[in-house]
Amino acid sequence: MRRLSMAVPLWIAAFAVITMPVSAKENKIESGIYANDMDLSGMTTQEAKGKIEAYVDSFAEAEIVLNAVDGGTIITTAADLGLKWGNETILDEAANFGRDGDILQCYKELKDLEYQNKVYTVTFAFDKEKIRTLIEENAEQYNQKAINATMIKTEQGFEIMEGKTGVMVDTEASVNTVYDYLTGDWDGEGCAIDLVIVVDEPAGKAEDLAKVKDVLGTFTTSYSTSGGSRSANVANGCSLINGTTLFPGEEFSAYEAVAPFTEGNGYYMAGSYLNGQVVDSLGGGICQVSTTLYNAVLLSELEVTERYNHSMIVTYVDPSADAAIAESSGKDFKFVNNTDYPIYIEGSTSSDKKITFTIYGVETRDTANREVIYESVVLEKTVPEEELIYTDESLPVGYCSVQSAHIGYKAQLWKVVRENGVEVSREQINSSSYMKAPRSATVGVASADEGARNAIMAAVATNSIDEVKAVAGAYKAAADAAAAQAAADAAAAEAPPAE
Numbered sequence: 001m002r003r004l005s006m007a008v009p010l011w012i013a014a015f016a017v018i019t020m021p022v023s024a025k026e027n028k029i030e031s032g033i034y035a036n037d038m039d040l041s042g043m044t045t046q047e048a049k050g051k052i053e054a055y056v057d058s059f060a061e062a063e064i065v066l067n068a069v070d071g072g073t074i075i076t077t078a079a080d081l082g083l084k085w086g087n088e089t090i091l092d093e094a095a096n097f098g099r100d101g102d103i104l105q106c107y108k109e110l111k112d113l114e115y116q117n118k119v120y121t122v123t124f125a126f127d128k129e130k131i132r133t134l135i136e137e138n139a140e141q142y143n144q145k146a147i148n149a150t151m152i153k154t155e156q157g158f159e160i161m162e163g164k165t166g167v168m169v170d171t172e173a174s175v176n177t178v179y180d181y182l183t184g185d186w187d188g189e190g191c192a193i194d195l196v197i198v199v200d201e202p203a204g205k206a207e208d209l210a211k212v213k214d215v216l217g218t219f220t221t222s223y224s225t226s227g228g229s230r231s232a233n234v235a236n237g238c239s240l241i242n243g244t245t246l247f248p249g250e251e252f253s254a255y256e257a258v259a260p261f262t263e264g265n266g267y268y269m270a271g272s273y274l275n276g277q278v279v280d281s282l283g284g285g286i287c288q289v290s291t292t293l294y295n296a297v298l299l300s301e302l303e304v305t306e307r308y309n310h311s312m313i314v315t316y317v318d319p320s321a322d323a324a325i326a327e328s329s330g331k332d333f334k335f336v337n338n339t340d341y342p343i344y345i346e347g348s349t350s351s352d353k354k355i356t357f358t359i360y361g362v363e364t365r366d367t368a369n370r371e372v373i374y375e376s377v378v379l380e381k382t383v384p385e386e387e388l389i390y391t392d393e394s395l396p397v398g399y400c401s402v403q404s405a406h407i408g409y410k411a412q413l414w415k416v417v418r419e420n421g422v423e424v425s426r427e428q429i430n431s432s433s434y435m436k437a438p439r440s441a442t443v444g445v446a447s448a449d450e451g452a453r454n455a456i457m458a459a460v461a462t463n464s465i466d467e468v469k470a471v472a473g474a475y476k477a478a479a480d481a482a483a484a485q486a487a488a489d490a491a492a493a494e495a496p497p498a499e
Helices: 010-024 045-057 089-095 103-113 128-138 171-184 228-241 254-258 286-300 450-461 465-494
Strands: 033-035 063-067 073-077 118-120 150-154 157-161 166-169 191-194 197-200 214-222 244-246 251-253 269-274 277-282 303-306 334-336 343-349 354-361 370-382 387-396 400-403 408-419 422-434 439-446
Touching: 033 045, 033 089, 045 089, 063 171, 073 128, 089 118, 103 118, 128 171, 150 343, 171 191, 214 286, 228 254, 228 269, 228 286, 228 343, 228 354, 251 254, 254 286, 286 303, 286 343, 286 354, 286 370, 387 450, 387 465, 400 465, 439 450, 439 465, 450 465
Parallel strands: 033 118, 063 191, 387 439
Antiparallel strands: 063 073, 150 157, 166 197, 214 354, 244 343, 251 334, 269 277, 303 334, 343 354, 370 408, 400 439, 408 422
16 A cells, blocks of 8 residues: 655745744844834834934924025924924835745745845925925015006106016925925935025016006096095095006905005094994095096996995985995905006095096097996885984983985996997996985983983984974073083182272
8 A cells, every 4th residue: 555645845844934933023123124224123113113203303403494585594494394204104114024925025035134134215204384384474574576667647747667676485386396305305414495586577667657648537526515534534545546556457456455444544433334324433434435436447447346335325426336345344346457558546635525536548449439428227216204213321311413314226327338429338337225224313311300301202202303303402402501601600700809
């Protein structure tokens, strides 16, 4: 009887032998494995991780100098730019070297280690957002922005000043340049990196401004009924816009031109609309400035990009011909210079309280045979019938402040073009709704005299503002007379005796 041989092939036995130490040493990195010049032999994964992280952290205080415009520098450190270990995946590769794969592959890797070390390269990573923030916050001080050519209107005509080319840091390109160098070429030592500098060309040239001579549109409104504070606000807002030059494609914001509404910027407390009431606010009256400019822009046929009507109707232009600006509600008036040439905005106020805006440019329209007019069309008119009376316990009997009623409107503004006297086009420009507001009165009811208080409250109960005004007026006249008599008696008492 023949016996079957049970001998195991030698190559299988060899693999069986070499796989045993792999299992025994599965928590330790094999001998001969390095990260840069760091020997990781026999370390656990956590030990190796700590060693490499300490190595990376050792470069944290390396000084990095970013060269900006004309010798300007931004000095920082690697840590401030978010230095960290960039390729942590090599740790898993090192820990699994000689263990991850089929038997033949593992055997070959381990045998190779007997003759040559396995060296992994440690790379650095950085935070792009930290680089961007650093450049954005520090490069601006060195930038030399272009100075646009400018013009000023004088009695002799336009005076033109030539512009100047500037140089600036290109933030986005510089972020990429710094990031690419630090993650690709940096050796961990102190270094200097040149930021990307670009030429900033002025928006226009003197020869372009020299062509600006023609009146494209002009418009005037009156504020003759305004008090001193509102008049001052109108004049101040006008002066802040006067002299503006807009090059082709540039957008103008009325709000940005006249803000902020502070005493330091030349504004006073004056009446303005708020929730259907006229209240005092800094800059009250500024909307007449934006409205006057709006109409000059329409006549110049420039492109209006943002416009809002007032909450209630105004009296200095027709319905739908107004343009409100308000910080609290985000209202602004904006337009774009959609011509091929620069435009110049001249604003002025007169001693008889008129505000005028005139827009100059290069006339390319057929003004001899073509006429542009704007028509206000009222679609709906709502007259408030009721009256409102508010009592105020903090004000004395005799005080009575009355606000006029405001009629509600729905209106449209239409642009009409005529050529040789014949209408050739009619286009709706905007649509506006104005809220109605009833006539209202705020009445003081505070008094130590019970009879006076009862009298004014009885007048309030009639719901007639005229009745309230009459009663309040009578008590105010009596109070004024008593005060005048008291002043006269006091003056007589202090006078020296007659000789």
